[in-house]
Amino acid sequence: MTDIVLITGLSGSGKSIALHALEDEGFYCVDNLPPELLVQLVEVEQRFNVPRLAIAMDARSATSLHLVPQQIEVLRAGGASVRVVFLEASTDTLVRRFSETRRKHPLSQADALHANAEPQRALVDAIDSERTLLADLRALGYVVDTSIIRTAQLQSTVKSLVTTRSQQLTLVFTSFAFKRGVPLDADYVFDVRMLPNPHYEAELRRLTGLDAAVANYLQRQPEVARMQKHITTFLDDWLPALVTDHRSYVTVGIGCTGGQHRSVYLVEALAAHFATHWPTLKRHRELDAR
Incomplete structure (x- = not known):
């Protein structure tokens, strides 16, 4: 083939x-x-x-x-x-x-x-x-x-x-900063700027959502867990319909103010959850641009 x-x-x-x-x-x-x-x-x-x-x-x-x-x-x-x-x-x-x-x-x-x-x-x-x-x-x-x-x-x-299995729908999770604009390629965009912001914690400010200290901080926030659950439920409900619609890729944008902490953490958490059932890719627009 x-x-x-x-x-x-x-x-x-x-x-x-x-x-x-x-x-x-x-x-x-x-x-x-x-x-x-x-x-x-x-x-x-x-x-x-x-x-x-x-x-x-x-x-x-x-x-x-x-x-x-x-x-x-x-x-x-x-x-x-x-x-x-x-x-x-x-x-x-x-x-x-x-x-x-x-x-x-x-x-x-x-x-x-x-x-x-x-x-x-x-x-x-x-x-x-x-x-x-x-x-x-x-x-x-x-x-x-x-x-x-x-x-x-x-x-x-x-x-x-090109490394993903082309016969299945592939999920792409991307973090971004609203201050630099919403990605044009996002099919769905979730705004998480209302969540507690590690930027205001002095010891976390210079870290990112990829660091354990930031992840631990956000995992302790009930609002973050609730947002993650709502996004997961939405995608779980609608992914079968997107497959029926012959979609090859679905890009989910998670945006916060600076694209460093909350959006990065949630992209990592969501990708880990969905990777057990779907081909999944991750992108961190602002971190990758460093």
Whole structure:
């Protein structure tokens, strides 16, 4: 059975970085494949017994992207394992990246109305158009928000995704700081800022939710246990329905003020609980960014 990872998403969101990460993992990688050639490429590589294949597609193939969902179903019906990883970032982040590299957005020339437009406005319009164009692909797989993560974080995230069992729904728990924004890739977000904060305990302030002293402190707080129980109950109730809905990944964001203590502790506790029954991944956005 061929293991296929389809990398797609917004221009400037890090698809080349993701593809290089998969190449490091032993995938045969193809960039900017026209969607109409997807099935044919897989058939050729299967004849040569290529076990792992990573393919990048994006707005450069705008006219044929609508073919991708049907082609994925054809490949799966033929026994191939197909996973979709969709990369995105905030519009402000993408504008900054294009400005820094001085590259043109692939859709910047598509609309004649942009001919006399102010350059940044034209770029924002192109990004908005690309979001609409790729909306159906976004719904097919795992979404990664690359707005404020480093290259190493993105590489690590992509590599961890391909190690999970692709035939099961995978739970991804991520901690974050509300002061740096809610992750775009979160399916569910739980706000735990009302819980007791170890930041105000002098001996705990410089530690994180990964440290035993912080964990012990939070375990003694009844509110923390109650929040953990409520989140666990919600997910236990709805995960079977998400499986029935053919979801491959569900990302649960746990946010506190600084993303250092409460959210980190709860991500660790929730991941440990659900790992006994589900493929589970953990991410700590603010800690990983250090």
